[in-house]
Amino acid sequence: MIRIFLMSSILLCGILANSPALHVSSYDTDECIQVGKTTLYIITVRNEGTAICTQVVLENYIPKNSAFVGIKGEHKHEFVEGCVVFSPIASLAPGEKVTFYVRVKSTELGTMKNTAVISCHELPKPIKVEEMTTVSETREHWALHIASYDTEDPVFKVGGRTVYVIEVRNEGQKPCENVVLRNILPKGMKLQKATLNKDDTKYNVQNDHIVFSTVSIQPGEKVTYRITVVTEQAGFFINTSLLELANGSIHTTEQEGTVVLDKK
Known part of the structure; x- marks a missing residue:
């Protein structure tokens, strides 16, 4: 499922x-x-x-x-x-x-x-x-539950830092194999650090895409992705996370929007 x-x-x-x-x-x-x-x-x-x-x-x-x-x-x-x-x-x-x-x-x-x-x-x-x-x-x-949020107030200033947190949990009765999270950073934000269950080695960067290592999620298990960014310019930005299986099929798109103000 x-x-x-x-x-x-x-x-x-x-x-x-x-x-x-x-x-x-x-x-x-x-x-x-x-x-x-x-x-x-x-x-x-x-x-x-x-x-x-x-x-x-x-x-x-x-x-x-x-x-x-x-x-x-x-x-x-x-x-x-x-x-x-x-x-x-x-x-x-x-x-x-x-x-x-x-x-x-x-x-x-x-x-x-x-x-x-x-x-x-x-x-x-x-x-x-x-x-x-x-x-x-x-x-x-299997039944995947995904939730996303950022750690700062929805509105903050250029040069500020926020962490996008994406949680994926299997609420079904069977394991879900070969799960991949692909995160697309908005232009105007710079990656500082990314972790998968607190491990900062399980991802690679392809242009503005952060691709995390493949995981298998057991029934009742939760995996947590954390992406730390710094804002470089003012504007309205949408961070996009794609939850995929290893065969490339996309099962969901999760978006988190943020307003960044000038420093003044």
């Missing part, structure tokens, strides 16, 4: 200290489902910044090998050509959050990929999170 969580994705709005900062988390309620069964995708959006975020919109694209069953809750919505479009949330104050629920039913064996696209008036670009679940004949599979 392939079950990927895309969590802790953050986009920051503008380059001022007084800015909204959207934290988006997505997951489903089942480790593995069988054909004809339903699952519930839960998308939570929270404003962790210091200013209001307005006209927050969720467009949820249901997996191709599934059928839309409905939503949970009172949010107004419409279903258009495979996409659940929720009515805009007028504003999201600092510290406030909103949660959306989308229920789908699997229609065939394979991998289901649910895609949620969040936008608001202040964002320079939308944020996309994907949730992948395998539809199988049995429930005995």
Whole structure:
């Protein structure tokens, strides 16, 4: 089974200290489902910044090998050509959050990929999170959970340092073999150090790509990647982590956004 969580994705709005900062988390309620069964995708959006975020919109694209069953809750919505479009949330104050629920039913064996696209008036670009679940004949599979965050405040200054932390855990019943994490640093940030489970020898750098050594993750085991960077210029930056198997297939993309201010 392939079950990927895309969590802790953050986009920051503008380059001022007084800015909204959207934290988006997505997951489903089942480790593995069988054909004809339903699952519930839960998308939570929270404003962790210091200013209001307005006209927050969720467009949820249901997996191709599934059928839309409905939503949970009172949010107004419409279903258009495979996409659940929720009515805009007028504003999201600092510290406030909103949660959306989308229920789908699997229609065939394979991998289901649910895609949620969040936008608001202040964002320079939308944020996309994907949730992948395998539809199988049995429930005995591996299930990868991935979470990402950085260690500094969402907004900081040129010359500052932050650490991107990416945690991958196998929540299934079988080992997951040949897992590779490829991290793409944004231009304007310089790598200082990278570690895999505190070992700084298990990676190599290919241009702006940091490729970690292949690992096998046992049921219940967690591996932690830490990437320390220094900012070299002001702007809006997105760090991207790709979780792959050794055959090159990409199972998830995790993004972490950061605003960097001038030193002044």
